Amino acid sequence: MPSYSTNEFRNGLKVMLEGEPCVILDAEFVKPGKGQAFTRAKFRNLITGRVWDRTLRSGVTMDAADVVELEMEYLYSDGSEWHFMRMDDTYDQISAGADVVGDAGQWLTEQDKCLVTLWEGTPISVVPPNFVELKIKETDPGVRGDTVSGGAKPATLTTGATVRVPLFIDVGEVVRVDTRTGEYVGRVRDS
Amino acid sequence: MTDAWRPTATTQALQVRSDLLRRIRDFFHLRDVIEVHTPVLGSRTVSDPAIQSVRTDGGFLQTSPEYFMKRLLAAGVPSCYQIGPVFREGETGRWHNPEFTMLEWYRLGFEAAELRKEVADLVDTVLGEGAYKCLTFDALFQSEIGSDIHDADNEELLKLARQNGFVGVGGRSEIRDFLYAQAIDRVEYSRLFVIDFPEDAAALARLKTVNQREVADRFELIVDGIEIANGYHELLDADEFERRFNIDNDRRRSMSLPSVKMDERFLAAMRHGLPPCAGVAVGLDRLFALAMGVDSIAAVTAFPSDRA
Numbered sequence: 292m293p294s295y296s297t298n299e300f301r302n303g304l305k306v307m308l309e310g311e312p313c314v315i316l317d318a319e320f321v322k323p324g325k326g327q328a329f330t331r332a333k334f335r336n337l338i339t340g341r342v343w344d345r346t347l348r349s350g351v352t353m354d355a356a357d358v359v360e361l362e363m364e365y366l367y368s369d370g371s372e373w374h375f376m377r378m379d380d381t382y383d384q385i386s387a388g389a390d391v392v393g394d395a396g397q398w399l400t401e402q403d404k405c406l407v408t409l410w411e412g413t414p415i416s417v418v419p420p421n422f423v424e425l426k427i428k429e430t431d432p433g434v435r436g437d438t439v440s441g442g443a444k445p446a447t448l449t450t451g452a453t454v455r456v457p458l459f460i461d462v463g464e465v466v467r468v469d470t471r472t473g474e475y476v477g478r479v480r481d482s
Numbered sequence: 483m484t485d486a487w488r489p490t491a492t493t494q495a496l497q498v499r500s501d502l503l504r505r506i507r508d509f510f511h512l513r514d515v516i517e518v519h520t521p522v523l524g525s526r527t528v529s530d531p532a533i534q535s536v537r538t539d540g541g542f543l544q545t546s547p548e549y550f551m552k553r554l555l556a557a558g559v560p561s562c563y564q565i566g567p568v569f570r571e572g573e574t575g576r577w578h579n580p581e582f583t584m585l586e587w588y589r590l591g592f593e594a595a596e597l598r599k600e601v602a603d604l605v606d607t608v609l610g611e612g613a614y615k616c617l618t619f620d621a622l623f624q625s626e627i628g629s630d631i632h633d634a635d636n637e638e639l640l641k642l643a644r645q646n647g648f649v650g651v652g653g654r655s656e657i658r659d660f661l662y663a664q665a666i667d668r669v670e671y672s673r674l675f676v677i678d679f680p681e682d683a684a685a686l687a688r689l690k691t692v693n694q695r696e697v698a699d700r701f702e703l704i705v706d707g708i709e710i711a712n713g714y715h716e717l718l719d720a721d722e723f724e725r726r727f728n729i730d731n732d733r734r735r736s737m738s739l740p741s742v743k744m745d746e747r748f749l750a751a752m753r754h755g756l757p758p759c760a761g762v763a764v765g766l767d768r769l770f771a772l773a774m775g776v777d778s779i780a781a782v783t784a785f786p787s788d789r790a
Contacts, residue, residue, distance in 0.1 A: 298574070308649070320575030323666065324676075324702045324709055325683055326532055326659030327652075328573070346660060347649045349572075 294352040297330035305337070305356040308345065312337045312356035312410045320349065337408060338415050356410065363407045365399045373399070373417070375407055387414040395419045397452035398470045419470045424479050425449055426465050433461035443475075489784040499770050499782055502608055503565065506585065506766075509607050510563050513600075515587060518562045520550030522569075526745035529730035530685060531737055534571040536580070543569035546763055547586050548686065549748040552716070555588055555759060556751035563587035565766065576778040577708055577768060579786050588761040594699050594715040597760040598675055601703055601711050604764070605673070608773050609705070615671040618678040619662070619697075626665035631658065631680070632695070655682065666704045674704045686723065687714035710769055713762030720752035 295306060300318035307313070313334035322328040328349035335342050337358060347353075363375040363385075372386040373396060387407070389396065391414050395405065398419040406418040430446035443455040446466075454468055456475045465479040489496070510517065526549070527535040527542035536543040544550070547564050554562060568584045589597055602614050623631045629642055639657045640648075646664050648657070658680070666676070677700070681689055684698035691697075699715035717723060724744075731741045767779040780786045 298572075320573065320578050321663050321667075322532075322573060322578065323659050323663035324679075324712055325530065325685055326662065327656045328532070329660060329663060331647075331663075343647075345647045345649045346663070348652060348656065351650055 292357055293355045295355060296352050297332075297347050297349050300330060300332060305358040306334070306353040307356045308334050308336075308343065308353065311339075312358050312415070313343070314358075316342065321346075322349075337410065340416075358408060358410050358415075360406055360408050363405055365401060365403045365405055367401060368396070368399075375405065375414075375417075378404070385409075385414055387417060391415060392417045395470075397450055398423045398425070398468070400425065400450060421469065421471060422467055422476065423470055424465050424467050425452070427456070427460060427462050430456065430460060430462055434458040486789055488789075490780040490786055490789060491782050491784055495774055495776070495782050496784065498774055502770055502773060503766075505607055506565070506604065509604055510587070513561075515561045515563050515589070516559070518551065518554060518559065518564050519566070520544075520547045520554070520564060522567060524550070526743060526748070529727050529734070529742045531730055531733045531739060534739070536569045536571045543581075545570055546584060548761070548763070549745055551586060551588055551761070552756055553748060553751040555590070556754050556756050561587070561589045561759075574787060576780075577771075579767070579779055579783060581787065581790070582779065582783075583766040585764040585766050586761065588716075588759050590757050590759045592760040594677070594701055594713065594760055597713050597715075597762055598677075598701055598703075601713065601762055601764070602673075605703065605705070605710070605769070608769055612673050614673045614675060616675040616677060618692075619676055619680060620678070622665050622669065622674075622676055623661065626668055627661050631661075666709070667707050669704070669707070671704075672706055675701050676704060677701045684717075684726070685714065686717045686726075688717050690715075705769075705772055708768055708772065709765070710772075711762050711764045713760060715760050716756065716758075718752075718756050718758065720749060723752050724749065 295304060300315055302315060302317060304315045305312060313336050316333040316335055318330055318332040321331050329346050330349050331346045333342055333344055362378055364378055366374040366376055372388060373392045374384055374386045377383045395417045403420055407414050408416045425448040427446050428449045431444050442458045444458055445453055446456045446460060447453050454473060454475050456466060460478065467476040467479055469476050522544055523541050524544050525541045528545050533545050535545055546568050551562065551564060565585050567581050569581050571580060573580055620631055627642060636654050639654060643657045643660050648660050678692055678697040679700045681696045681698055684700060687698040687700035689696045690699045701713050702709055703711040727744060734741050767783055770782040771779050774782060
């Protein structure tokens with residue numbers, strides 16, 4: 292693996308910090324009065340998502356993290372593992388545990404395209420599509436014609452996720468959800 | 483990169499810059515401080531191990547006009563100022579550019595406190611009036627880091643540094659530099675003078691005794707966490723200058739940095755006699771950026787190094 296000197300730091304660079312793969316969010320050269328030069332940086336841990344503020348002596352190097360992001364197709368879950376397939380010519384499959392898939396799992400249906408981050412070949416995070424369209428499995432009966440009151444009620448989707456939907460939505464309808472916020476975006480008309 | 487020929491500062495920023503430069507020249511004109519010009523390219527350079535000079539076939543690009551201006555003072559030139567480019571190799575960032583604009587001035591007969599007052603007046607002229615807090619290096623360390631810099635041993639200091647996000651290992655002065663950078667980054671005062679620096683960070687400031695401890699009679703002005711000015715009650719003792727020069731060169735060798743030749747003409751001027759004075763250097767690009775409320779010196783510089 293190559294390594295990077297602090298003066299090569301830029302946003303998005305992936306390096307190993309304290310044994311874990313991180314991405315640099317921000318790096319700044321600092322030089323206190325008449326003193327040693329430092330690089331102050333923000334690192335996001337790619338496994339936990341936590342942001343670390345760290346300062347290094349200018350000129351020291353950090354090992355690059357062997358991290359790749361791949362667009363992969365979600366195949367199925369067998370209850371404990373989630374299976375994905377590469378979309379390039381290899382069609383290689385990998386599996387990830389619930390600890391890696393995390394909240395992404397509640398939005399996924401077969402053939403969704405996800406962004407899977409691999410560290411040394413092992414998946415460490417899964418990002419679902421920004422928008423998914425899912426069918427309502429359970430909710431209180433729809434209030435016909437009430438499209439203006441602005442009221443909302445909880446609804447359970449076929450994947451198990453719960454979102455708040457407008458009162459007029461009924462079981463069996465398909466809704467569009469923003470997975471980044473977990474919010475209902477609109478109703479999908481039958482095509 | 484098709485726009486790389488363009489300046490990074492807006493035309494408006496360059497106009498404000500021009501206005502501020504005129505105001506600064508008026509400020510000194512009204513105080514009978516004369517403007518001087520000394521070489522940007524010199525045969526010798528500074529020994530400070532934390533400052534690397536740009537070397538050319540014809541000599542060194544100066545990192546500050548200090549030695550030349552002191553030669554003028556020793557020759558009888560009165561209180562004087564200079565505005566011009568200075569160069570520091572390898573310093574690039576939001577608040578750094580390898581070439582930047584320095585305002586440096588010397589006041590005959592001033593002590594550090596009088597010069598601080600004048601620095602505050604100048605900064606008020608550029609940024610508008612504000613309140614200034616003054617803290618000793620030790621007090622700043624105590625309040626922001628929560629430790630006594632003198633009592634803490636190396637192990638404690640390193641532990642403290644790690645708790646504050648330091649990665650790796652470092653010697654005592656390096657750890658101290660790091661903790662100082664953290665302290666000024668988080669301090670609550672918008673305009674802060676830090677005074678009484680550790681004696682090994684004196685550069686060309688005199689030493690004075692405070693609470694039975696030798697400290698450097700040196701100050702820095704920090705505005706909104708950014709270092710703006712660095713001033714000294716100037717060292718007059720030529721032997722002491724030689725001693726510090728040799729220590730710097732020893733440190734340079736131990737850090738595998740090129741050693742620096744003695745500036746014999748400057749030493750001769752010191753031996754001839756520098757009149758009692760205080761001097762200060764101000765990073766003008768930073769001050770202008772603060773005046774315009776922008777968060778980089780590129781926004782007030784026509785062509786920073788990546789477009790130069």
